[in-house]
Amino acid sequence: MSLKKIIFALGLIIAVSAAALIFFAHGLKYISVNVALLALGAVLMRQSAYFSDNFYQHASPQTFYPTAGRMIPWFAWLAVVFVIYGLYISFAIAPTDFQQGEAYRIIFVHVPAAWMSMVIYLAMAFWAGVGLALNSKLSAMMAQALAPTGAIFTLLALVTGSLWGKPMWGTYWVWDARLTSELILLFLYLGFMALQASIDEPRKADRAGALLALVGAVNIPIIYFSVKWWNTLHQGSSINMGAAPKMAATMFEGMILMALAFWMYTIAVALIRVRCIILERERNSGWVKELSLKDHA
Amino acid sequence: MQWESWSVFFNMGGYAFYVWFSFGLTALCVVWEVIALRKRSSEALRLTRLLSQND
Numbered sequence: 001m002s003l004k005k006i007i008f009a010l011g012l013i014i015a016v017s018a019a020a021l022i023f024f025a026h027g028l029k030y031i032s033v034n035v036a037l038l039a040l041g042a043v044l045m046r047q048s049a050y051f052s053d054n055f056y057q058h059a060s061p062q063t064f065y066p067t068a069g070r071m072i073p074w075f076a077w078l079a080v081v082f083v084i085y086g087l088y089i090s091f092a093i094a095p096t097d098f099q100q101g102e103a104y105r106i107i108f109v110h111v112p113a114a115w116m117s118m119v120i121y122l123a124m125a126f127w128a129g130v131g132l133a134l135n136s137k138l139s140a141m142m143a144q145a146l147a148p149t150g151a152i153f154t155l156l157a158l159v160t161g162s163l164w165g166k167p168m169w170g171t172y173w174v175w176d177a178r179l180t181s182e183l184i185l186l187f188l189y190l191g192f193m194a195l196q197a198s199i200d201e202p203r204k205a206d207r208a209g210a211l212l213a214l215v216g217a218v219n220i221p222i223i224y225f226s227v228k229w230w231n232t233l234h235q236g237s238s239i240n241m242g243a244a245p246k247m248a249a250t251m252f253e254g255m256i257l258m259a260l261a262f263w264m265y266t267i268a269v270a271l272i273r274v275r276c277i278i279l280e281r282e283r284n285s286g287w288v289k290e291l292s293l294k295d296h297a
Numbered sequence: 298m299q300w301e302s303w304s305v306f307f308n309m310g311g312y313a314f315y316v317w318f319s320f321g322l323t324a325l326c327v328v329w330e331v332i333a334l335r336k337r338s339s340e341a342l343r344l345t346r347l348l349s350q351n352d
Contacts, residue, residue, distance in 0.1 A: 102310035106319045152326050160319040167315050272334050279341040289349035
């Protein structure tokens with residue numbers, strides 16, 4: 001199995017099965033989500049062209065650097081298209097909520113940001129773990145590249161949540177289980193970045209950071225299930241796997257499109273950052289020097 | 298379109314501060330991150346070029 005085929009298959013699965021599942025289950029109710037997923041699948045299938053059949057070749061920063069460069073515009077453009085479409089649905093199509101009025105529209109940034117804060121942490125812990133287990137430099141660089149974006153989305157989830165809490169609960173902050181565990185997530189991101197920055201030897205920093213990231217991953221299920229395990233102020237999830245969403249179809253569509261936009265943005269930004277990290281850390285290796293001379297000529 | 302006018306839209310049913318602060322801050326973070334990354338990229342490239350020229 002090569003990376004090329006895996007990425008192609010992933011794109012195909014997303015395009016066909018996800019769109020088809022929603023289509024068969026709900027008809028044309030969530031058509032914008034279908035279209036967005038089709039576009040995402042097509043782009044992923046296209047990305048496979050940038051990878052070779054040799055699985056391990058892409059584990060080296062030297063081969064991944066140009067590959068990442070070719071992938072960035074695709075995800076950046078998808079992010080732009082999804083965010084325009086998502087904002088259009090969020091403000092022009094989705095109706096006023098009968099309980100919360102217009103304040104509920106914060107959901108279109110709050111929930112996607114909160115999802116991303118958890119997803120990025122899992123991705124970061126995954127790459128850090130792979131880096132630790134296989135001693136691969138590029139995986140550790142990926143973990144390092146994801147952390148700042150994850151921290152930003154965590155901060156956004158907290159701030160937009162408190163801006164939603166004020167008009168609805170009457171307070172910006174309560175020490176509720178969901179809010180507290182999300183705050184701990186922010187400290188985990190900041191701790192990971194601070195720890196890596198404080199160790200001068202990059203490979204040692206990678207290992208220390210990876211341990212912190214892996215131990216901290218225990219917080220993710222705590223955040224996710226906090227609204228079920230403890231009877232706290234934060235409302236339960238509106239979207240559950242295998243159940244119909246408890247909200248109007250257009251509200252759901254807006255939320256999913258914004259979430260997809262944040263996903264695409266995260267991929268693009270993490271790839272840009274990993275390229276910076278590669279240049280910064282491999283500055284003295286021959287291929288980087290050759291590359292910069294070639295650019296210069 | 299469900300909004301009678303732009304002022305009704307911007308007023309967000311009286312929740313303008315909370316809604317626009319949320320979306321504004323998100324936009325600000327995205328713009329800041331992109332600008333910071335562009336700076337970091339050009340700085341990294343500049344330094345690599347400098348290093349390779351000194352060889």
